Amino acid sequence: MEIFLQQIVNGLVVGSVYALVALGYTMVYGILGLINFAHGDLVMVGALTALQTMMFLMGVAPGMSPVAMLTLSLLVAIPVCMLLAFTMERLAYRPLRNAPRLAPLITAIGVSFLLQTLAMIVWGRNYHTFPQLISTTPVQPIEGVFITPIQITIIIVSALMMAGLILLVTKTKLGRAMRATAENHRVAALMGVDTNMIIALTFVIGAALAAVAGVMFASNYGIAHYGMGFMPGLKAFTAAVLGGIGNLGGAMLGGVVLGLVESFGAGYIEQATFGFLNSSYQDIFAFIILGLVLIFKPTGLLGERVSDRA
């Protein structure tokens, strides 16, 4: 029973990070029909920018409290990622708005490589130790089930950000304009909506979520690296497809489900394969799921219909 609960905890932690990143994929897909493969790399830029900020703060204000330091580094990482996403949309995707669908897709892959290469130039090829400013000493809310304060923070922060996003999209005038634009750019413009602004905003909001996800991800594992965005990016994309790409609730559900599948899979893969595979193979579950969803239910768990744009 403890093992079971422990796996739920682990799954929720990873799953919330996937969900935050998946939202960025799904929002951009919803409004442009574009799979922004460079989105995962914003996770990396967020983490490394925060790392850089922390190093700087440790140099100039060594006595600063960890929470203040983490907050400040987020306050740098978030706008940096937002600005980067804004630029990316403006320079790489907007000129291809009316191009055949393959063009922006290939561009997105190119942008991803570009970001990784730039990060490698700035931060080098090495793995960096990421300061764990929130305690990683586990507590036991239930005997035998361990959870660290950083993990608790991850779950709470993700839940709050997702709730905020849902409120924004469903309850505000801006959110209404985002949904209207996602459905029909031309008619939204006829209502006075600056659809280019709404599209840019969609990228920027996704980037903010990715930045936070990156900082939390790196804080949890204590490591950051120029290629660290690739795997969570791919997993988050899987989560978005699993939930039904274009659907916000789907991205959240997909993220959590994927996190749980991985966590249980990692727990039992050794027994299930008689020791042939061990938990370091847990990444295969995401891709098995991606394959199964695409074959059997391409609309995902909550998607109504696969967009004809797909």
Place this chain on the structure above:
Amino acid sequence: MHTNPTSPLLQLGGMQVAYGGIKAVKGIDLELYRGELVSLIGANGAGKTTTLNAIAGSLKIAGGEILYEGEKIHVLPAHKRLRRGIALVPEGRGIFTRLTVEENLRMGAYTRNDTDAIEQDLERVYSMLPRVKERLAQIAGTLSGGEQQMVAIGRALLSRPKLLLLDEPSMGLAPLVVEKIFEVVQSVAKEGVTILLVEQNANLALEFSQRAYVMESGKITLTGSGAELLTNPKVRAAYLGEAA
């Protein structure tokens, strides 16, 4: 602003619109004065929708000019033209099918911040279109065609347009619903909104309009008062289903 009230609200001068290299509107002149209800009639493919879309800013023009309140507005994107007072009810209605009826209507007031006045305007739309009021929380995609058309018109009115462009509001609707929609159009015109109406149903359009333009393969071939055109044998033959 300091525009002459006797100058046209809208003036198309030699306006051309092309799809790729193919001209669909081949240099048309058209004038609309404040408070007028003018219709634009013509056969399928004549270029009526193209003309309205160009005025609203959904399409770029390939030549000529669009003057609105004396200014060249063809350089502005669609969203800025709405802010200047031009609203289009597009062909096929353009309802946001995944939004609720109320959200659709509120999209019409997107550029406005006068909250109280918006609520009043919503009430006015409800009183004009009682069937809409009963369905505010319904997902708009599940409305009937007639209901969608009413939502589309109500939505356009919520922007408080000076110039309302209507593209075939009667398309595919039963005679009773068409009658209702034309009542609404007339009452909007009475309030002083300038209207340019595109209709297949030429009889109906001409009956209601002060003036009309007839369009044929991208050109304006006839213009006159609604009554004149109604009795014009060429028009009767071509658009009113009579033998010449």
